[in-house]
Amino acid sequence: MFPSLSTVSAIQALFIVSSLARPWAEPANSPFKSTTGFSNPTFSTSAGGFADCISGHINLPITSPSTKLLITEPKDQYSLTATFFDFLKANSSLATTINGGPSTVSGNFNIAAKLCYPKNWSCESGNATVQFLTHGIGFNQSYWDFAEGYSFIDVAAKAGYPTFSFDRLGVGASDHPDPIQVVQARIQVQIIHSLVSLLRASKLANQAFKNVIGVGHSFGSIQSVGLLSIYPKDFDAVVLTGFSTSSLAIPLTFADFNSAIANQNQPARFAGLPNGYLVVDNAIGDQTAFYAYPNFDPALFLNADTHKQTFTLGEFFTLTSIIAPSPNFTGPVDAVIGEFDFIFAQGNASYPTDQAALVQPALFPGARREGSRSLIVGGAGHAINLHFEAQEMFGHVQGFVGGNGF
Numbered sequence: 001m002f003p004s005l006s007t008v009s010a011i012q013a014l015f016i017v018s019s020l021a022r023p024w025a026e027p028a029n030s031p032f033k034s035t036t037g038f039s040n041p042t043f044s045t046s047a048g049g050f051a052d053c054i055s056g057h058i059n060l061p062i063t064s065p066s067t068k069l070l071i072t073e074p075k076d077q078y079s080l081t082a083t084f085f086d087f088l089k090a091n092s093s094l095a096t097t098i099n100g101g102p103s104t105v106s107g108n109f110n111i112a113a114k115l116c117y118p119k120n121w122s123c124e125s126g127n128a129t130v131q132f133l134t135h136g137i138g139f140n141q142s143y144w145d146f147a148e149g150y151s152f153i154d155v156a157a158k159a160g161y162p163t164f165s166f167d168r169l170g171v172g173a174s175d176h177p178d179p180i181q182v183v184q185a186r187i188q189v190q191i192i193h194s195l196v197s198l199l200r201a202s203k204l205a206n207q208a209f210k211n212v213i214g215v216g217h218s219f220g221s222i223q224s225v226g227l228l229s230i231y232p233k234d235f236d237a238v239v240l241t242g243f244s245t246s247s248l249a250i251p252l253t254f255a256d257f258n259s260a261i262a263n264q265n266q267p268a269r270f271a272g273l274p275n276g277y278l279v280v281d282n283a284i285g286d287q288t289a290f291y292a293y294p295n296f297d298p299a300l301f302l303n304a305d306t307h308k309q310t311f312t313l314g315e316f317f318t319l320t321s322i323i324a325p326s327p328n329f330t331g332p333v334d335a336v337i338g339e340f341d342f343i344f345a346q347g348n349a350s351y352p353t354d355q356a357a358l359v360q361p362a363l364f365p366g367a368r369r370e371g372s373r374s375l376i377v378g379g380a381g382h383a384i385n386l387h388f389e390a391q392e393m394f395g396h397v398q399g400f401v402g403g404n405g406f
């Protein structure tokens with residue numbers, strides 16, 4: 001039986017409505033040869049429509065070094081606030097008294113991820129390059145594809161590059177295990193190592209990538225630095241945005257955050273998460289740490305703040321512990337920071353000298369110097385991708401990648 005005309009238009013209407021709500025690409029038209037590695041795969045396009053993407057969960061068996069933290073779940077907000085007070089006070093010894101020494105964690109974790117190809121992309125050569133995007137605190141993978149005109153993924157696609165983005169463990173649609181003993185900085189590095197190995201071994205969408213360019217933001221840059229100090233061959237080139245070698249403003253940042261128990265601050269979104277899952281308390285603290293007024297769209301800011309993402313107490317106490325030099329990394333380095341970055345430069349990226357220019361010599365002494373670059377993004381705050389200057393920065397990164405022959 002043929003569908004009646006009214007059934008056909010109902011189906012068309014449904015298709016139009018659903019493609020407006022969420023622009024699924026038809027799997028039959030999609031450039032993906034296979035959905036290998038992704039469970040419950042779905043298809044979409046990037047914010048500006050320049051990339052076709054596959055999203056789903058990737059299950060990873062992980063064994064990782066960790067730190068035994070001598071703290072328990074905060075029983076309420078008073079107790080959490082007192083912990084941050086102890087951290088912030090003069091001559092605090094909290095960092096050492098809670099360090100119970102090295103440990104190991106293992107488990108199977110589901111990581112929500114998205115692999116995007118430029119429209120009409122086909123790679124037959126096996127020489128493909130992927131840009132591997134690691135977001136920071138307060139965001140999920142959508143930091144890289146936030147809205148039309150603010151999508152790193154679109155700009156990379158226009159320059160011909162596939163991208164891989166993901167929600168880190170404990171964020172967004174990825175698993176949310178124990179926020180103190182499991183979700184720490186070091187396991188995030190191990191997860192990146194596993195994901196990069198899958199991409200290189202054509203275990204994701206049956207596509208082999210020869211070159212993997214790490215692109216991080218903030219805590220995502222810290223993780224990229226930590227990764228290369230242990231696995232210097234994982235990235236062929238690295239881009240560190242919203243990052244510097246100065247941690248002077250980190251305590252000020254956490255004072256500004258007024259870290260709040262996520263399930264109480266955002267009960268509709270985070271009910272059921274243990275009390276070790278935290279968020280920045282309010283929009284004022286969010287603005288101070290991440291945005292430089294007036295160089296952002298208030299509507300975009302409010303959208304991001306309304307959807308603010310979690311970090312964990314375990315990550316807080318191990319945040320900078322994974323930063324170490326990578327003398328064996330021989331690729332090029334691109335260090336990028338907003339002119340008014342608060343978290344890594346206390347509001348002035350040129351004070352006392354150019355903070356971006358210090359990164360490569362301090363952390364990557366063996367890097368390919370000729371190809372390395374640094375940039376202070378005029379006008380931008382810490383969350384560069386959500387400022388008016390985002391496109392300029394995205395273009396700079398594509399120039400760095402292409403200029404190095406990838």
Ligand SMILES: *[C@@H]1O[C@H](CO)[C@@H](O)[C@H](O)[C@H]1NC(C)=O
Pocket residue numbers: 091092093
């Ligand atoms: C700082 O604290 C340590 C113990 O954690 C103590 O030995 C030291 O005397 C303190 N410094 C000052 C200036 O009080």
Ligand SMILES: *[C@@H]1O[C@H](CO)[C@@H](O)[C@H](O)[C@H]1NC(C)=O
Pocket residue numbers: 050119120
């Ligand atoms: C992709 O290919 C289709 C069909 O060949 C074409 O209409 C479209 O313009 C192409 N898109 C891009 C971004 O090149």
Ligand SMILES: *[C@@H]1O[C@H](CO)[C@@H](O)[C@H](O)[C@H]1NC(C)=O
Pocket residue numbers: 125127
């Ligand atoms: C793949 O890369 C190799 C080495 O960089 C190069 O010699 C070769 O021409 C490339 N092949 C294609 C099809 O781009």
Ligand SMILES: *[C@@H]1O[C@H](CO)[C@@H](O)[C@H](O)[C@H]1NC(C)=O
Pocket residue numbers: 139140141142171172173303304307308
């Ligand atoms: C990721 O963040 C975006 C924008 O902030 C939000 O709309 C979306 O719901 C988040 N996704 C998940 C799975 O939490």
Ligand SMILES: *[C@@H]1O[C@H](CO)[C@@H](O)[C@H](O)[C@H]1NC(C)=O
Pocket residue numbers: 229230231232328
């Ligand atoms: C770095 O290279 C040195 C010398 O080849 C080697 O001994 C060391 O294990 C390497 N370290 C890492 C983390 O790869």
Ligand SMILES: *[C@@H]1O[C@H](CO)[C@@H](O)[C@H](O)[C@H]1NC(C)=O
Pocket residue numbers: 348349350351352353
């Ligand atoms: C930032 O610091 C530099 C170096 O001290 C100084 O020259 C510059 O005026 C400062 N910028 C602002 C906006 O204060």
